[in-house]
Amino acid sequence: MSAHPDETIDRELESALAFWRDAGLDTCVEDSPVDRVHVPQPVRRSPVIVGGAPAPTASAGPDVAAAVAEAKSRASEVETLDALAHAIRAFDGCPLSRLGAKQAVFARGKPDAQVMLIGEGPGADEDQRGEPFVGKAGQLLDRMLAAIDLKDEVFITNTVFWRPPGNRTPTLEEQMICAPFVERAIALVQPRLLVLVGGASAKFMLKSDEGILKLRGQWRDWRPSEGGQTYPALPMLHPAYLLRQPREKAKAWQDLLSLGTRLAGLDAPSLES
Ligand code: URA
Numbered sequence: 001m002s003a004h005p006d007e008t009i010d011r012e013l014e015s016a017l018a019f020w021r022d023a024g025l026d027t028c029v030e031d032s033p034v035d036r037v038h039v040p041q042p043v044r045r046s047p048v049i050v051g052g053a054p055a056p057t058a059s060a061g062p063d064v065a066a067a068v069a070e071a072k073s074r075a076s077e078v079e080t081l082d083a084l085a086h087a088i089r090a091f092d093g094c095p096l097s098r099l100g101a102k103q104a105v106f107a108r109g110k111p112d113a114q115v116m117l118i119g120e121g122p123g124a125d126e127d128q129r130g131e132p133f134v135g136k137a138g139q140l141l142d143r144m145l146a147a148i149d150l151k152d153e154v155f156i157t158n159t160v161f162w163r164p165p166g167n168r169t170p171t172l173e174e175q176m177i178c179a180p181f182v183e184r185a186i187a188l189v190q191p192r193l194l195v196l197v198g199g200a201s202a203k204f205m206l207k208s209d210e211g212i213l214k215l216r217g218q219w220r221d222w223r224p225s226e227g228g229q230t231y232p233a234l235p236m237l238h239p240a241y242l243l244r245q246p247r248e249k250a251k252a253w254q255d256l257l258s259l260g261t262r263l264a265g266l267d268a269p270s271l272e273s
Contacts, residue, residue, distance in 0.1 A: 067093035067177045075184035081111050084184055088161050094177045096162035096170070102127050104161045107185065108134075113155035114263060116191035117141075118182065120159055120200040120238065121170045127163035132156050137240040141197070144239065144252060148260040155189050157182065159201050175204045183224050186231065192266055194222055194231050195259060198238030205233065212237060217255045219262070234259055 070093045078084045085106045091097070097104065105122035108131045117133075125135030133141050133156055145151045160170040160178045186194070196202040199212035206220050215235040222233040236255045242248055 061173070064173045064176060068180065071177055071180040075180040078184065079188075081107070081185065081188050084181060084188065088181050091181075094160065094162060094174055096121075096160055096164055096174050099162070099165045101162035103130050105130055105132055105158065105163070106161055107155060107157040108132055109155040110153060111155065111189060113153060113189060114192045114266075115150060115154045115195060115259070116186060116189055116193075117154055117156045117195045117197050118159060118201050118205060119156070119197040121174075122158060122161070122163045123167050123240075124163065132158050133239075136243060137238065140239040140243060144256055147253075148256050150260075150263075154195075155185075155191065157185055159204050169200045172204070175200075179204075179225070187224070191231065193259065193262060194233040196222075196233055196235045198236075198241070202235035206235070212241075216251060217258060219258075232262065234262075 071091060074087045074091060075084070078087050085104075088106050089104045091104075101122075105126045109117075119133060122132060123135050123137070125138070126132050132138070141156075142151050145154060159175045159182060161181070164170050164174070194205070196205050196215075199215075202212055202215045203209065205222055206215065208215060212235060216237050218235065220233050220235070221230040223230045234255060236259075237248055237252045239252075242252055
């Protein structure tokens with residue numbers, strides 16, 4: 001006996017929903033579908049510039065330049081991390097804030113940490129909880145930091161503050177718009193060292209076109225876009241990548257040791273005096 005057409009439709013619907021659930025789609029935001037993963041403008045990587053965020057150029061589009069200018073102005077007005085968190089929450093110039101994210105995700109950790117970690121952007125767990133690196137990748141990151149006695153001793157943020165739809169990589173424009181807030185966070189925390197977690201963070205912060213597998217483990221200098229004090233910055237493999245490629249953990253361990261050694265060296269008495 002053939003199934004009633006209604007049952008067939010129900011089964012097809014169930015199967016389609018199961019497909020989307022398995023693909024990671026966990027929320028229905030609106031009645032009609034919107035392709036939120038589509039990036040309207042072509043993604044351009046900037047030319048290699050050593051240190052400093054790229055100036056908003058005509059090629060980045062007037063909207064991006066205006067949003068960067070607005071972000072700079074708002075970031076420059078705040079004097080505390082709490083005020084910065086508030087300014088980020090109130091800022092609607094980043095397109096990501098209008099693409100389905102539940103909330104802005106700024107930072108967690110010690111406000112006067114010696115080490116500041118900058119990841120790529122919040123994922124689903126972070127979007128839900130409002131704190132960076134709290135999902136599976138974040139838990140691995142915490143275990144890695146604990147291995148060198150740095151758990152709860154770091155300040156953690158991201159290059160963008162809203163979850164990119166479908167967990168895609170943030171675009172250069174989105175990172176540029178959020179950069180003034182990231183720079184202000186660095187200026188307020190005044191860490192001694194930066195750790196750039198994952199390729200999208202390392203490439204953006206260092207203005208490099210090199211891949212993370214090349215960049216990782218190499219200390220570079222990060223310089224604010226307006227000039228001033230430079231910070232030693234260590235690119236490292238993203239814990240989400242390590243969860244997928246556990247054999248790469250050996251490289252991450254080398255980088256953590258390099259971080260621990262560098263930090264200890266900063267505290268060692270100088271031989272010169
Ligand atoms: N991945 C990131 O880069 N940042 C987070 O906060 C979570 C996952």
